[in-house]
Amino acid sequence: MTRASTRSRPRTRSQPEPARLHSRTGDPIDTWLALLTTMLRMPQHKAAEIRDELEDHLRTRVRDQLVAGVDEETAVRRAIDEVGEAAAVAHRFRTAARTPVRRLFMHASILSISVAALGVSIAAFTSGSPSQPAVYEYADSTQVEGLRAVEITTDPNWTFEQFARHVGDIAGKPVYIHWRSLADVGIDREDADWTFDVDIQQASFDTVMRLLNERLDWDNAVGLRTFEGRLEFASRDYLDELTVKLVRYDVADVIEAVSANWNMDAETARDEIIDLIQEYVEMEAWQANGGALASLRPVGNHLFIQAPERFFPKIEWLLEQLQAGHEPQAAEPDAVGVNVKDPRLIFVSGLVSRPGSYALPQESGISLRQLLAYAGDVSGEASKIRVWRGEVGARAIVHDIDLDARRLPERPDDYALLPGDLVEVR
Amino acid sequence: MPNAPTPKPDLELIILSVLDTPLYGYAISKAVKARSDGQMTLSAGVLYPALARLEKAKLIRARWEEVNSDRAEPGSRGRRRKWYELTDKGRKRLAQRIDAHRAFQRMMDAFIAGTSVEESK
Numbered sequence: 001m002t003r004a005s006t007r008s009r010p011r012t013r014s015q016p017e018p019a020r021l022h023s024r025t026g027d028p029i030d031t032w033l034a035l036l037t038t039m040l041r042m043p044q045h046k047a048a049e050i051r052d053e054l055e056d057h058l059r060t061r062v063r064d065q066l067v068a069g070v071d072e073e074t075a076v077r078r079a080i081d082e083v084g085e086a087a088a089v090a091h092r093f094r095t096a097a098r099t100p101v102r103r104l105f106m107h108a109s110i111l112s113i114s115v116a117a118l119g120v121s122i123a124a125f126t127s128g129s130p131s132q133p134a135v136y137e138y139a140d141s142t143q144v145e146g147l148r149a150v151e152i153t154t155d156p157n158w159t160f161e162q163f164a165r166h167v168g169d170i171a172g173k174p175v176y177i178h179w180r181s182l183a184d185v186g187i188d189r190e191d192a193d194w195t196f197d198v199d200i201q202q203a204s205f206d207t208v209m210r211l212l213n214e215r216l217d218w219d220n221a222v223g224l225r226t227f228e229g230r231l232e233f234a235s236r237d238y239l240d241e242l243t244v245k246l247v248r249y250d251v252a253d254v255i256e257a258v259s260a261n262w263n264m265d266a267e268t269a270r271d272e273i274i275d276l277i278q279e280y281v282e283m284e285a286w287q288a289n290g291g292a293l294a295s296l297r298p299v300g301n302h303l304f305i306q307a308p309e310r311f312f313p314k315i316e317w318l319l320e321q322l323q324a325g326h327e328p329q330a331a332e333p334d335a336v337g338v339n340v341k342d343p344r345l346i347f348v349s350g351l352v353s354r355p356g357s358y359a360l361p362q363e364s365g366i367s368l369r370q371l372l373a374y375a376g377d378v379s380g381e382a383s384k385i386r387v388w389r390g391e392v393g394a395r396a397i398v399h400d401i402d403l404d405a406r407r408l409p410e411r412p413d414d415y416a417l418l419p420g421d422l423v424e425v426r
Numbered sequence: 427m428p429n430a431p432t433p434k435p436d437l438e439l440i441i442l443s444v445l446d447t448p449l450y451g452y453a454i455s456k457a458v459k460a461r462s463d464g465q466m467t468l469s470a471g472v473l474y475p476a477l478a479r480l481e482k483a484k485l486i487r488a489r490w491e492e493v494n495s496d497r498a499e500p501g502s503r504g505r506r507r508k509w510y511e512l513t514d515k516g517r518k519r520l521a522q523r524i525d526a527h528r529a530f531q532r533m534m535d536a537f538i539a540g541t542s543v544e545e546s547k
Binding site: 055096 | 450451452469470471472474475476478479482493505506507508
């Protein structure tokens with residue numbers, strides 16, 4: 001039993017205590033500390049350290065007051081009052097543990113504005129095929145060969161070493177455990193009380209790692225890599241530092257794409273790209289956001305990026321998405337001001353004299369040419385006519401006419417429209 | 427000026443400054459009080475999480491010391507005390523922060539010097 005768990009039960013009454021000035025049971029300081037320990041919800045050894053430190057503070061503070069002639073009850077109450085509510089203190093400690101970055105909050109609030117704006121734009125970019133948005137697949141740990149499709153059943157009583165060996169057996173690889181870095185995230189080899197504490201049957205390796213990291217109450221505490229044929233378990237921070245590399249990207253095409261699609265000058269476009277990377281790829285890690293792990297410097301059309309290896313696939317994915325927007329797949333135009341639920345309507349939008357909705361004649365269909373006759377002249381600026389069909393918001397182009405090649409109305413072919421179709425002239 | 431807003435104290439600068447010699451938490455709070463002529467009290471509920479953050483940022487490092495507790499029972503372990511000291515990184519950061527603070531102060535003084543408002547009593 002560690003000190004922390006012994007002391008987190010201040011109200012035990014079953015054990016007779018030796019006669020003392022104050023019985024340990026009901027000692028307000030112990031009670032406060034027990035409350036704090038519970039509320040910290042941190043790895044045991046971390047919580048024990050915080051608890052011990054605050055106990056030293058409280059007891060020293062009481063002693064100082066006793067020396068000054070204050071009675072003990074008042075001294076204890078005052079010492080506790082000065083520290084404050086256990087819940088509030090625990091919250092501050094948890095915040096401190098989660099935000100190693102001094103100015104993170106400041107940056108987060110400034111940057112959240114640009115995130116919101118860019119988020120919308122990105123959505124517009126990728127909405128070409130509305131049913132299949134571009135999604136970045138997070139794949140970290142399962143990069144390890146031999147662990148991708150396995151099922152693991154865990155034993156909550158495992159030591160960390162037993163877990164690691166089990167994983168090694170499954171992957172058929174020798175295992176190396178970097179204890180020194182793991183101690184920083186609460187996995188202490190010497191702590192006999194440490195158990196795996198994750199109880200799950202036939203789960204993927206990723207799930208097991210996620211549950212372990214959640215239980216350690218640390219963001220991304222434990223990581224894994226293969227190195228020289230070994231599986232190496234270490235803290236995520238440690239692995240990140242080991243795998244930092246410097247990469248140069250030529251982003252001329254991406255800058256061009258972004259400035260064309262968002263109507264920006266090249267410099268603004270470049271800044272947007274940089275912001276986007278530093279927002280969406282491990283925001284806290286970037287020097288610009290107060291972090292230490294990653295840095296980014298633009299030089300002309302190039303970006304020099306120094307970051308842990310696992311950042312790069314995500315960075316490259318973002319760059320690809322931005323560039324893909326250069327030839328934007330068509331976004332479904334709005335059918336403005338019409339009752340989209342009426343099944344008998346056909347919609348016309350864009351460069352015609354009378355855009356809007358048109359009711360289908362009873363019992364008979366209508367062709368594209370007939371509809372355009374109702375909708376009036378197609379503007380000379382129009383270069384395309386498209387017919388969209390399907391559910392609202394998920395329509396697909398079913399007919400696409402390039403007007404530069406064959407001008408209306410000499411166009412020989414015609415196209416039968418269905419109720420709910422949307423004709424876009426652009 | 428009882429209601430005038432005072433500038434927010436810079437916790438990091440304060441803590442790093444008093445840690446020019448190794449201290450434990452309670453001693454830090456006393457040092458802060460002493461150096462500010464009793465005008466500044468750093469609540470333990472704020473101080474210790476701040477220390478945890480500085481330690482995590484490797485600006486300060488800690489070591490533990492066993493202390494004899496007045497309340498210790500025979501055979502029981504004594505209390506532990508956590509001492510802090512600046513790391514090299516912390517020393518560098520402190521020097522930077524002092525420079526930055528002085529520069530800021532000079533700038534603000536220059537602004538204030540230009541006002542015609544009387545200093546209130």
